[in-house]
Amino acid sequence: MTTAQSAPPPSMRLRELAFGAACAAALRAAARLGVADVLGDTPMSAEDLASAVKAEPKPLRRLLRALTCYGVFAEQPDGTFAHTDMSRLLREDDPNSLRYITLWCTEPWTWDAWPKLDEAVRTGRNVIQDLYGKEFFVHLNEDAPESADVFNRAMTTSSRQSAQDVAALLDLSGASSVADIGGGQGHVVASLLEKHPHLHGTLLDLPRVVENADPRLLEGGPLADRVRIVPGDCREAIPVKADVYIIKNILEWDDDSTAHCLRNVIDAGGPGARVVVIENLVDDTPSMRFSTAMDLLLLLNVGGAKHTTDSMVERLKAAGLTINDISPVNPYLHAFDCTVPA
Numbered sequence: 001m002t003t004a005q006s007a008p009p010p011s012m013r014l015r016e017l018a019f020g021a022a023c024a025a026a027l028r029a030a031a032r033l034g035v036a037d038v039l040g041d042t043p044m045s046a047e048d049l050a051s052a053v054k055a056e057p058k059p060l061r062r063l064l065r066a067l068t069c070y071g072v073f074a075e076q077p078d079g080t081f082a083h084t085d086m087s088r089l090l091r092e093d094d095p096n097s098l099r100y101i102t103l104w105c106t107e108p109w110t111w112d113a114w115p116k117l118d119e120a121v122r123t124g125r126n127v128i129q130d131l132y133g134k135e136f137f138v139h140l141n142e143d144a145p146e147s148a149d150v151f152n153r154a155m156t157t158s159s160r161q162s163a164q165d166v167a168a169l170l171d172l173s174g175a176s177s178v179a180d181i182g183g184g185q186g187h188v189v190a191s192l193l194e195k196h197p198h199l200h201g202t203l204l205d206l207p208r209v210v211e212n213a214d215p216r217l218l219e220g221g222p223l224a225d226r227v228r229i230v231p232g233d234c235r236e237a238i239p240v241k242a243d244v245y246i247i248k249n250i251l252e253w254d255d256d257s258t259a260h261c262l263r264n265v266i267d268a269g270g271p272g273a274r275v276v277v278i279e280n281l282v283d284d285t286p287s288m289r290f291s292t293a294m295d296l297l298l299l300l301n302v303g304g305a306k307h308t309t310d311s312m313v314e315r316l317k318a319a320g321l322t323i324n325d326i327s328p329v330n331p332y333l334h335a336f337d338c339t340v341p342a
């Protein structure tokens, strides 16, 4: 007889994988219901949890049972449910919360797009244009404000966790200005300005994104007098002069858009400017299941891809940049430190 601990046979494992959507949906339901937020250090019954999140007890028990199978919550011998290290990350108030990343990975548009993966693989093109008649970020910002908000919060979550690593890695002692292109709500630029009091910074991102920039950067915030916020499209133009340009996790579009963005950075910076491209690579990370899934999602939404080290190097060289160094920022991110040649 198969015990709970032994690996399932291939025929069962494939069935389980085919039901991956159930796992994603269960995580999304738990995050939206706020189950992890109402569960404290003391285990609770499904009935008490249901009453706290205003759900029906029997279906909630089934949801918790499924998530217990995935190792997200833990069922106690008396039938109550307890937190695990994973379920705590669904809490909004956890310092390392992944609540918004979980919601982002399971937003409504993803459920429209995944079934069209075979189509995207056949054509090599995104499916969002056909689904919604608009480019992904235009659709997000114009038609899906809740998803846009979840996206921006998710990006801020991941930036919050990596901004300190970026600040620790980059020697900016010789620079007087830094610009974060596609910098989201500005967490990285804020961390760099906090670490280097001599530095001035610019945050450039799409208008609807910078409208909700990090409060530290906005009027009245502690960094406001050292930062410029520029709403814009980096594929059109980058009207920003800086010593150092950061481009973190945005060169994931189709090749043309990536080339346009790099060309605009080079034109803006001019000879001698430093360009630091920071990316999750698909071939050099301990989280291959996550990054290969992201790679497919990027094909679906922007017709883009996660890069390998070689494909990133190829694009940076083709744009005309000189690569001086490639270093890990943390186990999940690599920095390509480049200069615009004379």
Ligand SMILES: C[S@@+](CC[C@H](N)C(=O)[O-])C[C@H]1O[C@@H](n2cnc3c(N)ncnc32)[C@H](O)[C@@H]1O
Pocket: 137, 155, 156, 158, 159, 181, 182, 183, 184, 185, 204, 205, 206, 209, 232, 233, 234, 235, 247, 248, 249, 250
């Ligand atoms: C994956 S997020 C990365 C955000 C941030 N650099 C980080 O690492 O957290 C991609 C960012 O690119 C921005 N973006 C997308 N298209 C853009 C464009 N055409 N011009 C400027 N920013 C853009 C998005 O709004 C988003 O903030």
